[in-house]
Each structure stands twice: as C-alpha cells, then as structure tokens.
Amino acid sequence: xxxxRMYADASGDYNPIHIDEEFGKKSQFGRNIGHGMMAAATIxxxxxESFGTAxxxxxxxxxRFRSPVYPGDEIQTSGQVTKSEDITNSNHITCSVVIIRQxxxxxxxxxxxxxxxxxxxxxx
Amino acid sequence: MPLxxxxxxxxxxxxxxxxxxxxxxxxxYLEAVQDQSKRKFNESxxxxxxxxxxxxxxxxxxVNDLQIPGGTLHVGQEMGFKNSVQVxxxxxxxxxxxxxxxxxxxxxxxxxxxxxxxxxxxxxxGKSTIMLPA
Numbered sequence: 001x002x003x004x005r006m007y008a009d010a011s012g013d014y015n016p017i018h019i020d021e022e023f024g025k026k027s028q029f030g031r032n033i034g035h036g037m038m039a040a041a042t043i044x045x046x047x048x049e050s051f052g053t054a055x056x057x058x059x060x061x062x063x064r065f066r067s068p069v070y071p072g073d074e075i076q077t078s079g080q081v082t083k084s085e086d087i088t089n090s091n092h093i094t095c096s097v098v099i100i101r102q103x104x105x106x107x108x109x110x111x112x113x114x115x116x117x118x119x120x121x122x123x124x
Numbered sequence: 125m126p127l128x129x130x131x132x133x134x135x136x137x138x139x140x141x142x143x144x145x146x147x148x149x150x151x152x153y154l155e156a157v158q159d160q161s162k163r164k165f166n167e168s169x170x171x172x173x174x175x176x177x178x179x180x181x182x183x184x185x186x187v188n189d190l191q192i193p194g195g196t197l198h199v200g201q202e203m204g205f206k207n208s209v210q211v212x213x214x215x216x217x218x219x220x221x222x223x224x225x226x227x228x229x230x231x232x233x234x235x236x237x238x239x240x241x242x243x244x245x246x247x248x249x250g251k252s253t254i255m256l257p258a
Contacts, residue, residue: 006155011156020194060202065198
C-alpha cells in the first residue's frame with residue numbers, strides 16, 4: 001500500500017479505490033487496487049532499457065488493463081519483438097508486451113513500437 | 125457542484141493545465157514505480173523525464189477537472205511520445221472528450237490527451253478509456 005500511496009502522490013490520482021481501505025472493501029474487488037499506470041510503468045522501463053532514448057522520443061504504447069493489480073502482487077513484465085521494419089537509416093520495431101501476476105493471470109497486455117536509428121548502439 | 129457527465133459532448137475540453145515536471149516530482153515518480161533503469165540524459169547532459177511520468181501528468185488534469193468519482197476504472201491507454209522532455213520543463217496538458225457512452229451500469233469515456241512543451245511542440249499524444257459508475 002505504501003507504494004500505491006506514493007504513486008497517488010506522484011500522479012495526483014487519489015481515487016479512493018486505490019487508497020481508502022474501507023472504500024476498497026466495499027468495491028467489486030473487495031479490496032484496494034493499484035493504479036494501472038503504475039504497473040504499466042514497468043513496460044516503459046523495459047522499453048527504455050532495451051531501446052534507450054529512442055523510446056523517449058519515438059515510443060508508442062497501446063494497452064488494455066485486463067485485471068487489477070492488487071497490493072502484494074508480484075508482477076512480471078515481458079516483451080517480444082513481433083516485427084522489425086527497415087526504414088531509411090532506422091528500424092521500426094514493434095513488440096507485444098504483457099504483465100502477469102504470480103498466478104499467471106494477465107494484468108495488462110498491449111503493443112509497443114519504437115523507431116531506432118541504425119547508427120545508434122543503444123540509443124543513449 | 126458535481127458534474128453531470130451526460131452533458132459532456134465529443135470535442136468538449138475537459139482540462140487544460142500547465143505543470144512543471146521538477147526533479148523532485150520525477151524522483152518521486154521513479155521511486156513510486158520502483159524504476160531501476162538507468163537515468164537518461166540528452167546530448168547537453170540534462171536529465172530527461174521518463175515518458176510515463178509525462179503520461180501520468182497528462183492524466184492529472186483529467187482526474188481533477190473531470191471530478192472523477194471513486195470507483196472509476198482505467199481500462200485502456202494509448203500514448204505516443206514525440207519528443208523527449210527535460211527534467212524541469214513546463215508542460216501544458218490538454219484533454220478533450222472523444223466519446224461518452226453508457227453501457228449497463230457504467231459510463232465509458234474516451235479522452236484524447238495532448239501534452240505540449242513550452243515551445244508549443246507536442247511531446248505526447250494519447251487516449252485514455254475510463255469507466256465511471258453511471
């Protein structure tokens with residue numbers, strides 16, 4: 001919960017479904033849920049690690065929040081290159097991405113893309 | 125006074141807010157999301173803001189100005205980053221309504237997001253789909 005409260009402070013999203021224990025208990029989930037964008041940040045982290053600053057200036061991301069992330073969940077984020085298109089002096093790379101929790105249930109699925117300069121070693 | 129969401133039409137501006145993404149805010153964001161990737165810098169050695177910190181900022185005005193009720197769920201998100209943003213830059217975040225429909229007990233709203241830097245260049249375009257209790 002501490003991390004969720006910290007994300008609420010960072011994002012300005014204080015929806016009680018995230019941070020009010022009583023509200024969470026009465027919700028359809030029976031408990032609080034994390035911000036979807038907090039979990040989705042791990043996809044961006046993965047893309048930044050893989051493609052450097054190219055992700056910062058050319059990245060695209062399309063996601064569906066399929067299931068809430070709950071306090072205490074252990075999540076795993078992964079991505080797979082599905083397409084690499086050769087463009088003059090650059091490559092346009094498309095990836096499928098997914099976040100799952102400890103029981104393999106999908107939390108977020110989506111697609112990302114990034115255009116990487118062929119001359120760049122790691123985009124940094 | 126609470127907003128009457130049924131009166132909101134496609135094209136209506138929901139929010140137009142200006143924020144400065146300070147080093148303190150970026151650090152708080154990175155700690156909150158437990159981002160352990162290397163910090164990125166531009167050619168002048170100035171630290172760059174992580175793209176999702178910009179995306180989170182673009183939603184702040186939507187959450188506040190739309191007076192999002194408790195229990196609202198974020199069900200989909202698209203975003204495209206056009207230019208990198210330096211830490212400390214001032215950004216204008218504009219949100220307009222793209223669609224507004226009720227299905228069963230939920231209102232589905234799609235919001236277009238645009239983030240401009242101080243030179244009025246777009247640094248992010250996006251689209252959020254949210255589900256509000258109808």
